[in-house]
Amino acid sequence: MKIYQVKDYKEMSRKAANIISAQIIIKPNCVLGLATGSTPIGVYQQLVEWYQKGDLDFAEVKTINLDEYKGVAPDNKQSYHYFMNKNLFEKVNINPININIPNGLEEDSSVECARYNKIINNLGGIDMQLLGLGHNGHIGFNEPEGVFEIGTHCVALTQSTIEANSRLFEKDEIIPNYAYTMGIKSILQAKKILLLVSGEDKAEILMESLNGPVTPSVPASILQLHNDLTIVADEAALSVIKLRKPASIVMELEESC
Ligand code: GLP
Numbered sequence: 595m596k597i598y599q600v601k602d603y604k605e606m607s608r609k610a611a612n613i614i615s616a617q618i619i620i621k622p623n624c625v626l627g628l629a630t631g632s633t634p635i636g637v638y639q640q641l642v643e644w645y646q647k648g649d650l651d652f653a654e655v656k657t658i659n660l661d662e663y664k665g666v667a668p669d670n671k672q673s674y675h676y677f678m679n680k681n682l683f684e685k686v687n688i689n690p691i692n693i694n695i696p697n698g699l700e701e702d703s704s705v706e707c708a709r710y711n712k713i714i715n716n717l718g719g720i721d722m723q724l725l726g727l728g729h730n731g732h733i734g735f736n737e738p739e740g741v742f743e744i745g746t747h748c749v750a751l752t753q754s755t756i757e758a759n760s761r762l763f764e765k766d767e768i769i770p771n772y773a774y775t776m777g778i779k780s781i782l783q784a785k786k787i788l789l790l791v792s793g794e795d796k797a798e799i800l801m802e803s804l805n806g807p808v809t810p811s812v813p814a815s816i817l818q819l820h821n822d823l824t825i826v827a828d829e830a831a832l833s834v835i836k837l838r839k840p841a842s843i844v845m846e847l848e849e850s851c
Contacts, residue, residue: 597827600828605828614722618650641686658694664773672763694717696774
């Protein structure tokens with residue numbers, strides 16, 4: 595595990611964009627596992643900026659997204675399809691056939707999960723998986739449960755996730771209760787994992803994820819077992835870790851800008 599400590603959201607975004615750019619430059623046809631939420635927006639902005647300057651080329655890059663709301667159409671503003679199109683895909687030269695996101699409109703969960711698992715397998719492995727962190731420790735939409743779900747599955751979102759994500763919906767819009775998400779095994783099979791965390795509201799769960807027991811009740815805790823995990827977190831997100839100073843984690847902290 596390597597933790598880059600950065601000042602704020604802006605620095606986190608720049609550092610993460612640097613790491614992703616290096617991956618694309620080293621392997622132009624790499625498979626990137628992508629995430630949504632507020633956390634990666636700044637990273638995507640930075641990648642777009644570097645693309646526009648001519649420093650990055652997405653022509654051969656393949657992407658696979660973590661999750662999508664069930665029952666939400668790709669052109670719906672709340673869908674993760676729409677989010678990805680607006681924040682990244684429409685702004686770079688990625689080939690649409692290389693973009694993969696769960697199909698929220700497939701009503702039959704077993705059909706969609708099997709389709710998505712097949713895509714993940716056919717891609718031959720994810721080179722770098724980008725992750726955000728939910729307030730309850732969820733990654734993708736792998737919510738706290740009794741067991742780690744291995745493959746793509748349909749998940750009933752917890753009340754706290756529904757509430758956290760409700761800020762992105764208009765007042766009269768129905769917030770979906772279900773989502774399709776890549777499973778824990780697929781995430782862990784990524785060659786590299788890049789976890790981004792920003793803000794004081796994530797400080798406690800970040801500490802628990804990195805220093806607590808590995809348990810499905812804190813899904814992100816499983817990341818402790820990955821052998822190439824990089825975390826980019828800002829000072830606010832690291833505040834609890836820095837206060838309690840667990841020996842195993844403090845050793846991994848690196849100042850960065
Ligand atoms: C959603 C997404 C996750 C994301 C999480 C955190 O639930 N499914 O992939 O990591 O939100 O979101 P935010 O970055 O907005 O805090």
